[in-house]
Amino acid sequence: MKKIAFIYGGIAGAIIISVMTLGLVVSEGEGASSSEAFGYLTMLIVLSMIFVGVKKYRDQDLGGVIKFGPAFGLGVAIASVAGLFYVMGWEFYLAATDHAFIDDYTAGVIESKRAAGMAGADLNKLIADMEAMKKTYANPLFRMPMTFLEIFPVGLVVALFSAALLRNPKILPSRGPTTLERPQ
Helix, strand or coil: CHHHHHHHHHHHHHHHHHHHHHHHHHHCCCCCCCCHHHHHHHHHHHCCHHHHHHHHHHHHHCCCCCCHHHHHHHHHHHHHHHHHHHHHHHHHHHHHCCCHHHHHHHHHHHHHHHHCCCCHHHHHHHHHHHHHHHHHHCCHHHHHHHHHHHHHHHHHHHHHHHHHHHCCCCCCCCCCCCCCCCCC
16 A cells, blocks of 8 residues: 555656646746646646555455545545655755745736735735745745645545545446456
8 A cells, every 4th residue: 555655646746746847947937826726727637646546456456345444545645645746846946946936926926916006005015925925935844834735635635535436346346357257
């Protein structure tokens, strides 16, 4: 079970961080806040590896039957590994870009609010909040758990649905030989 969690979680985490990094590089950091929907959609699609991993475990290791608890546990394990890979990939990206993301992100937020007509005390408060955010984000003890919490709740939802569906052996049953087809 640990091997399945590491393999499928690693694949999911590597794909997610690759797609996210490619998106940031191609967009050159512009529109970071508008790409949140794309990021979460990517996470949801790629975290379908949880479903695949739980199904593989159910079909190949448990003979086609799994209870909700073990299925959910494996799903959470896969989501955790994917989250750790995501955090490691994000930290590598930040180091490679000299942590430019947070400067680009905060500048984009300020410019979008300014373009929407925010001015005066409200704009000054936003600028102060963005500066405070930069300082907080510079601390890896804050940044790394926050990065993990970007992806892990999505994984929990996918793990929950996967466990609920796959506990029923009639849902996508194994296509292995039946007892009538097995050699005697």
